[in-house]
Amino acid sequence: MRLSYGVIVLLTVLISCKEDESETTQINGLWLDDFNISEGNSNSTKNLLVRVEGSVAETTTIAYMVKEGKAKFGIDLLPGSGSVTLEPGQSNFQIPVQLIGDEHLEITEAFTVELTVNGNTFTIQPAIVDDDSVEAILSDEDGFYTSAEHPSMQLVWQDEFNGNSLNAEYWSYELGNGCSIGICGWGNNELQTYTNNEANVKVENGNLIITAINNLGSYTSARIKTQNKIKPQFGRIDVRARLPKGQGIWPAIWMLGENITSINWPGCGEIDIMELVGHEPAKSHGTVHFDQGGYKSSTGSTTLSSGDFSEAYHVFSLVWDKNSITWYVDNQAFKSFSHQESEFNLPFFFLMNVAVGGNWPGSPNASTVFPQSMVVDYIRVFQ
Missing domain, CATH: 2.60.40.2030 (CalX-beta domain)
Structure with a gap:
């Protein structure tokens, strides 16, 4: 009887203690x-x-x-x-x-x-x-153009190239053949030397003009950038330009991550708004380069239904946000890239250049006519 009574008391105590214990949020x-x-x-x-x-x-x-x-x-x-x-x-x-x-x-x-x-x-x-489409493209006798305003967006930076020289508050020059920074041939076996000579780069009649020249087999051109000056993070970018052509000619309008000096390429990320290889003068390419456990890239292209990009102005656009990047030519989307890579969620700066030769376009030949110019009417950034 004592043992049974003790067991009952113990069970009563245990049950009582359990009932007192209550969960909390x-x-x-x-x-x-x-x-x-x-x-x-x-x-x-x-x-x-x-x-x-x-x-x-x-x-x-x-x-x-x-x-x-x-x-x-x-x-x-x-x-x-x-x-x-x-x-x-x-x-x-x-x-x-x-x-x-x-x-x-x-x-x-x-x-x-x-x-x-x-x-x-x-x-x-x-x-x-947003699930809306881009508005219709506009055109005149010189080619295509876009409005200076986009509804629900604000113009945050532009260069209309209306002066007599390159705006030093926006742009600086990259000079030489790349050897001084350890990438001879600019990392692509390119043949040109970049200069800041007026023959290679000038602002005239409301346009930026970058010209590749053949000096008896020695090629010069120009490459400019907005590094440490203009470095947008997300937005819509419109660039109106007329492009050069010919075997071995390689114009580009592109962007690099502003942190390239600390993290190097491709970890900084690269967004190519427009690239063209001159033996395919009617085809424009859009590409991203990045590091995802090693070098990775994603590219797309679009081809004009008639003519080529040297005959008239066309607008090369990029719509870039924290989820995706979409490329347009004359307001027609041709590639979209959904990204989770952190490098594409950081500030980028602009570059424009005309290269000669290189791994992709190959070298000029007897069919290539010089000089060849990329003519840029404007670059605009909306957010």
């Missing part, structure tokens, strides 16, 4: 099921699905507040705040966001939602993804 993090939400063409309310990391053991209230980022109130979305009540065991909840829709192409724009629970604040950053 422990929220370690809040994260989005999908960071991207589609804008649409009209105003709408979209629900963000938020996942709970941790446990909800009791009725819990989470307060939220929508804040601006690249996406702005009154243009992209409306202010919003409120609270959500979670019941025990609940592992997700929804937050409504009011979007302002339109029919104008915009880059992906992020905003912030601040969430507060039990004295702790968590931040999530959704992004509004």
Whole structure:
């Protein structure tokens, strides 16, 4: 009897202790099921699905507040705040966001939602993804051109080349054959020497003109860059240009990561807005180069239905955001690259040049006519 009584007392104590132990709510993090939400063409309310990391053991209230980022109130979305009540065991909840829709192409724009629970604040950053198309291209007797304004975007930098010389606040020259920085032939076995001579590079009649010259088999040209001066991160880029042609001619309008001096190539990333090899004068290429456990690249191209790029102006455009890069010629998309590589989420600077020879185009031959010029009417950046 004593033993039985002791067992009963012990069991009673254990049960009593167990009943006194109660679980507590422990929220370690809040994260989005999908960071991207589609804008649409009209105003709408979209629900963000938020996942709970941790446990909800009791009725819990989470307060939220929508804040601006690249996406702005009154243009992209409306202010919003409120609270959500979670019941025990609940592992997700929804937050409504009011979007302002339109029919104008915009880059992906992020905003912030601040969430507060039990004295702790968590931040999530959704992004509004535009699903609109690029507006129609414009043309005149000289070729194609784009508007100086894009709805829902702001012009943040431009060079219209309206002066009498290259704007030193924007541009600097790269000189020589690359040997001084350890890449003779500029890393591609190119044949030209870059100069800042007026014969090779000048601003005239509202155009930048870069000219490749053959001096009895010794080639000169020019290469300019905006490094340490103009270094956009995301946006729409429009460049209106007329291109050279001929065997061995290699014009390029491109970008490099501003951190190239510390991380080197290809880790810094490279975005080629336009490249053309002169023996294919009607085909424009768009490419990215990057480091993903070793050198990687992705390229696409487009070919004119008639004529070639030397006969008239064409507009080479890039729409670049934190999720993707899309290439256009005359507002017609021809390649898109979805990226997660961090190098493409950092500032880049511009380069323009006309190379002679190299691994890709090969050397000039008897059919190549010199001089050959790339004529640039404008470069514009919108965000």
